[in-house]
Amino acid sequence: MDYTEILESIYSEIQQYAKFGKQADYIPALAKVNPDQFGICIHTVHGEISEYGQADVPFSIQSISKVFALAVALSIQGDRLWKRVGKEPSGTAFNSLVQLEVEHGKPRNPFINAGAIVVADILLSCLLEPEKEFIAFVRTLCNNDNINYNEEVAQSERENGYLNAAIANLLKYHRNVEGDIERVLHFYFLMCSIEMSCHDLSRAFLAFANHRQVFDYAGIRLTSSQIKRINAIMQTCGFYDEAGEFSFLVGLPGKSGVGGGISAIYPLRYSVTVWSPRLNSKGNSVMGIKALELLTTKTNESIF
Amino acid sequence: MDYTEILESIYSEIQQYAKFGKQADYIPALAKVNPDQFGICIHTVHGEISEYGQADVPFSIQSISKVFALAVALSIQGDRLWKRVGKEPSGTAFNSLVQLEVEHGKPRNPFINAGAIVVADILLSCLLEPEKEFIAFVRTLCNNDNINYNEEVAQSERENGYLNAAIANLLKYHRNVEGDIERVLHFYFLMCSIEMSCHDLSRAFLAFANHRQVFDYAGIRLTSSQIKRINAIMQTCGFYDEAGEFSFLVGLPGKSGVGGGISAIYPLRYSVTVWSPRLNSKGNSVMGIKALELLTTKTNESIF
């Protein structure tokens, strides 16, 4: 199927939402982004690429990085990982401390902040050169050696990251963080600070869509079964407390970030990434969700 | 694909779990069921049927009925339905009052008890002869006119249903139940009391799997898009607070009941129902989940 025309018509249809929502502004680096941008890119498992708009403009991937971090942790630890982090949807806002306290420091899933901080702690414990190995993995995944952390963004996040620091301290209290808290938080924020374009992310997520192909990138290996399970977690937990709504409207596993990006996959067909900075009240890109909803409606393709 | 041999080998592999778990015993009718039964049945969209074990023994479908009730409510109300009930996973046990109180009487989704009680209230308000029309719908869906409510079970549930009565009163307090509480609870318990076999349920769920075919049963009509959305909700909310685990292990949308049944679908391929009364601590059939996990592993087919 050729998606180019579809992307074009989607873009025209969602113009009516162009001014809805508000970009993240809790750190200067995100606040200063021009909110009126939009890009989308599809990679099919057959090697076709379709894109529209600012598909080559790098943006802060933020929580989308949690998928990459989970992939590395699962590759290293296998099912032992699930002793320290769950796989159930959280049912509450992405940064809730309540659940963490009630459940004695075991985060609901690896895509809420608490879970991703535990994953960061695991990578720090298991990798010799965590920063270097992680970025090497991401670069190989998307076949682009220019991908990098944005140290300034990471630093800025840390300076305003009181809630994440509260979470990390609570995890440490419950002995679910081994490393030094500042070290763990720095690595966590560094992973979030990676900048990639729709094109880069779409290429990277192709490895999750195409789970029948060998997954081995910069030494990180996953079985087909492990990939499918990461996809299952994206389906149930990828959109904070809007996971059900996204599943209902779009019907694809995916992961969003407060930078305005959303990456989603149609297993064995394609991966897609859309980006637009304005967010709805749940922290997900307004135009991004609309675009993906139209994509599955127009193509009549969803996993359901 | 011929599933008969696969079902046979699944049965032999899960024998090791035959004595795990404990059947529901909060009412006599469920407590007296022989727990050492197992049945499974698959209907493909091409009309093939494969089954194994006690696939023709009727059992209490319990919460699986919530899918049928949702189908009727969505058919009648369309998207207005979502004003009274959400579509997000609950993240807590299936009967939690906490969330309902905090969220002012709007249940998280139609598959937790609170949501299903609201759906029951809607059917009572909108249908002329609710009991008669509902059972006619289910009979038509599974093409078996012998399907019926079990009044004794319904009565027995009501007598022990203090928690559901608490929920119904709380919903009424928040003005999300219109009808008389006893009337609503009776209809709710009646729907749960329906008895069907794996064969019947598998046939009934075929209509959800095969969403490209016209859905019109006893006057209840759904669009392809509505069916897919019901499937999406089954994926994220069908297994109480084990939805993520089921999605992770099995990778199919489905719905379980405390009678020990689980119905699941592989969109555009097949529908499957498995039944075995012993439940795990989350209220889902032990052998049922194992069987479905093996089914998607052995066939290498899941939606992810």
Add this chain to the structure above:
Amino acid sequence: MDYTEILESIYSEIQQYAKFGKQADYIPALAKVNPDQFGICIHTVHGEISEYGQADVPFSIQSISKVFALAVALSIQGDRLWKRVGKEPSGTAFNSLVQLEVEHGKPRNPFINAGAIVVADILLSCLLEPEKEFIAFVRTLCNNDNINYNEEVAQSERENGYLNAAIANLLKYHRNVEGDIERVLHFYFLMCSIEMSCHDLSRAFLAFANHRQVFDYAGIRLTSSQIKRINAIMQTCGFYDEAGEFSFLVGLPGKSGVGGGISAIYPLRYSVTVWSPRLNSKGNSVMGIKALELLTTKTNESIF
């Protein structure tokens, strides 16, 4: 000390708050009360009586009845009572189901609705003629044989009492209510429906203030130590989630009701009841709290 002049000056000082707040209107009987009434009455342990305003107008005592019910239950059960109900402040609104669910059906204290429903259940189990014996106790306490239940109010409460019915069902689910739910709720609402004047209540509470005198009314006997413990619970739990504020401002143990009454005691000195129907957002009488705050300030007498 002669309190007459003090009461007069208090009345004049609180006129500025005369139109603040809103009377309870969830049932017709409360909604139709003239909100612009105010009465206050003090009984000292030496037998002096001072009063001002509509101190002889009967009003619905509502939750103030919980003190009388606790006295009866404690008299009958002694310390066994505390196995079924706690003595800690609830820290949340008076009708919260959350705490009850989290704490498996043991209410925090006998002055929240859940606790009072358990107390009602105990009285029904232990008394031969509960309605008759309870009203006899209250009549003897206040030395007024004209005191009675208001059946119409009780009936009206039940018809709108979905939240209390939810609580009763949840208690029953946790096996902390033995009797029939409708029977328990009826008796609970009946106790709340009693009508007494400031004069009556002040006289009745004198028995709690004067704990060195024998407590034996219509066969209900309490030791001095038991009376003091009831007073301690009034101090920490008597004002829903405003207990700390009342303790801070007034410094006396007391109990309020949504009818606008507040009864408080200064141990070994006096008991006081104030009534004015307009309530603040926490459900306590606006002018009642102001009057008691001024009383302890002007007399420079509080338990602290």
Add this chain to the structure above:
Amino acid sequence: MDYTEILESIYSEIQQYAKFGKQADYIPALAKVNPDQFGICIHTVHGEISEYGQADVPFSIQSISKVFALAVALSIQGDRLWKRVGKEPSGTAFNSLVQLEVEHGKPRNPFINAGAIVVADILLSCLLEPEKEFIAFVRTLCNNDNINYNEEVAQSERENGYLNAAIANLLKYHRNVEGDIERVLHFYFLMCSIEMSCHDLSRAFLAFANHRQVFDYAGIRLTSSQIKRINAIMQTCGFYDEAGEFSFLVGLPGKSGVGGGISAIYPLRYSVTVWSPRLNSKGNSVMGIKALELLTTKTNESIF
């Protein structure tokens, strides 16, 4: 009244509980204390002193320091203080993050850790030399210039204080901590680390018992009304989630600490401090509570 004989007989009666409970051991300095110690001291408003056991052995006052910190903050800020911290009992364990998150960073009262951290932040903002001025106040209160912080204990607390660090970060996130988090935590832990004997504490709390006398210590001034309000908060919030139980059993306002100390007052009569390191499951001294319960029972004196 001469309390000497009473103290002696109390000591003999509580011997049966001598081995109940377990001392705090989360930091080495507390873990190494000999748990089999007991001391008690009473100062009356008439200048009499009665004591028994190790009444002169200094111990870590821990949370008892929260009363002194509140006194200083109230002296400086007056009623503005209550904009940043409440006066209601918390109804949950002393370190609960749940309530803090739900209530947007305003701690329930100044005696839970969150509230005391806010108070520490206030003192740091308002005092020129906080450490020096605070210890001067405490020394003057108890008339003992040898009282001091234990820097080693404070340091040790900080190293293990992940939960308090989580709380401080959450408060900062909600903008209810102004200062640098490490600075605030250090001062908080320093105040907790002060070492005083029963004699010292009893003397210090006399100023709260004797509220008709001028309160002016090292420049910290409180009105009689302010003292009474501190006493009221001790009554409702002084014993974590056992405040109701203590009020019920003992009937005096007081404050406990995990070092095993409890200070309580009988307004206009006496102040008492008891110390014994073994704690019950709520973090309050087992023998301390028993001793105070016997004291009010034997003397037949309580505020109720």
